[in-house]
Amino acid sequence: MEHYFISATAPEPAPLPSHRYTTDPGWQELWRRHAHITTPLRTRGLECDIEFGLNSHVVYVALPDDSYLIIAPPYESSAARPAGDPEGWIVTRESPDDPTVLEVVYDSTPGCDPGVPPRPEARNGGAAVPLIQAIDQRLEDLGLLPDGPPRRPPASARDQHITTPPRAAPVAVGRTQPSPPPRMAATVQPRPTR
Template structure:
C-alpha cells in the first residue's frame, strides 16, 4: 500500500479531515441536523485541518473554527437583527477572528450580509450573499497570510468550495435507425461508465482512485451534486411563489443530505486502498463423482482337455 501512496500525486490526495467535535451534543438528533445543514462550511474548513463546531450565538447558530494560535473564527448569519432564514442558509455570512485573551486581534474577515440602511457602505463581498464559495476563499486568503492554515491549498489543487463552471446543455444524440429517440442522458451515461470501470477494477487501489472522483470534498461528484441542488433551489425561489419557496427548501435539504453523505464517507477512499485481497490457493481438479468402471478382465482361453 505504501507504493500506491507514493505513486499518487499530491494534488489528487484527499486531506484527512480535522476531527469531529467531542461533546455530549454530538450524538443528539438536533445537533446532528445543525451539523448537516452547515456541512458546506465545515467540510472544506476541516479538509484544511481546522476543527469546527456548531454553537448558538446571540440569536442564531454559528460555526466556531479553532485556529493553531488559540484564536478562533466565528462564522454565521447576521445576529442583530436576527435572521429569519433556516440554519446554514442565511442571506449573508459574517466571519470574524477573535482571541479570548487578546481583544485587539478582533477583525472582520468577511461580511456579505445585506444592510437595511440604503446609505450605508457595504463591503465588496456583499454581492455574494449566502454563497459559501467566496467565504471559504476569503478565509483561505487571510489565514494563509497569517500562517494559520494547517493544510494550505497545494499547487494544482482547487481552493474553491464548489467550482462553478458553465457547461453546455446536453445535445440530443439519436440512435441510427431510430430518429425519434429521446435525448441521451449524457451525465447519467458518464456515471454509468465510471461504475463499469469500478466493476472492472483490477485492484483496490484502482477502485480507490475511482472513489476519489466521487468523494473528493471540493470538486468531486458529490460536492458538485450538492451545488447543483442548491442552485436548483435558488432557481425555484425566482418564481416568487409559495410552492417555489417550498420547493427551494426541499432542494436545499437534498443538497445538505448529499454533503452529509460525503462527510460520512470521507475516509472510504483510504479504507478501500488499504484493503488487501487474499491470494486464492490453486484449486486441484476434482475427481468425478462416479469414476468410469474398469473394462472387464479378459480371461485366457481354456486349455483343451486330453481325452482318455
C-alpha cells in the same frame, strides 16, 4: 465538463466535535445544515463545531494559533430562513488570549445603513464558495492554514482527473476531491493471476 482533481496527499479531515450534544438529534440537524461550511474547513484540517451565538447558531472554527473564527448569519437574521442558509455570512477572528486580535474576515450580510454603499461581498449573500475562498485567503495570509488539500494539484496528479457530466454536483466545496488516505491506497495490490 467539470474536472475534479484527486490529491493523493490530502490529509484526513479534522475530527468531528466530541461533546455531549453530538448525540442530540437537534444538534445533528444543525451540523447537517451547516455541512457546506464545516466540511470544506475540516478537509483543510480545521476543527469546527456548532454553537449558539447571540441570536442564532454559529460555526466555531479553532485555529492553530489558539485564535478562532466565528461564522455567523446577520444579527438581524430573518426567522423565515432555515439555519445554515442565511441571506449572508459574517466571519470574525478573535483570540481569547489577545484582545487586539479582532477582525472581520468576511461580511456578505446585506447592508442596512442608509447612505452607506454595500460591501463587495454583499453580492455573494449566503453562498458558501466565496465564504470559504475568503477564509482560505485570510488564513493563508496569516500563515494559519494547516496543511490541507492543495490549491492546485501537484504536477504528478494533474493528468489524473475525474470528468463529470455537465451540471454534476461537486463532491465538496473546495478545490480537490477527497481521496482515501495514502496508507490505504498503498495497501491495494492487484490480485495474482492463476
